[in-house]
Amino acid sequence: MMNSINTNSGALIALQNLNSTNSELSTTQGRINTGKKVANAKDNGAIWSMSKMQSSSSSSLNSVKDSLQRGQSTIDVALAAGDTITDLLSKMKEKALAASDTSLNTASFNALKADFESLRDQITKAATNAKFNGVSLADGTTASLTFLANADGGGFTVASKTLSLVGIGLAAGSTFTDAATAKTMIATITTALTTATNKLSSLGTNSVGLDTHLTFVGKLQDSLEAGVGNLVDADLAKESAKLQSLQTKQQLGVQALSIANQTPQSILSLFK
Known part of the structure; x- marks a missing residue:
């Protein structure tokens, strides 16, 4: 050397x-x-780009979760109104059955008729006020509502189940004038009660569907975040x-x- x-x-x-x-x-x-082992594009451009795309998808799912939770609340309000309405229908049936008794005097019959009409009007109020964030699935003002289902903008549609008087098969001024029409009203109320419970059952199914999808979105978001961590942490x-x-x-x-x-x-x- x-x-x-x-x-x-x-x-x-x-x-x-x-x-x-x-x-x-x-x-x-x-x-x-x-x-982080990949904190910026200089560390590893391909991995950094991939992690950013996955992080973006994960962040977007927050909006999906918000939309689904809003859907849950909207359905819950409609279900609450439906529970009230079915209770009112049961009481109306009770009043109609009592009024069909031919042994009643006029005063008692009129009192039962007034109670029946008051309960009927409360159904309209319950259906009209069943709104969440200004939207209702119970008053018949909208055919359906679509909530976000994924980060690409796909939708989860819930059909409206009208619980107003007309929606459950009762006329706006439904009442009885004597024992005979009171007896007829019993069958009408029974049909309305069946219609209302069927619609509530459908709403309940939709609510379960939203709950299930919301749980899935939460798990998907966790998986995406874990995947990003595996790439860059x-x-x-x-x-x-x-x-x-x-x-x-x-x-x-x-x-x-x-x-x-x-x-x-x-x-x-x-x-x-």
């Missing part, structure tokens, strides 16, 4: 190795600081061990460079 005071090959090699160690150390420290235990190794390697590199820098001084001894 040639000895030269102009070119110190050993020092150049030591410096290259030290620079390489410092670069690795900087990368490892960055991973420990951010907790750093193994901190591994990085910690590597940090210790690189710090030791850095110290040795500094010493090696120091020794290499002293080599030209040995040439002086040749001239003594």
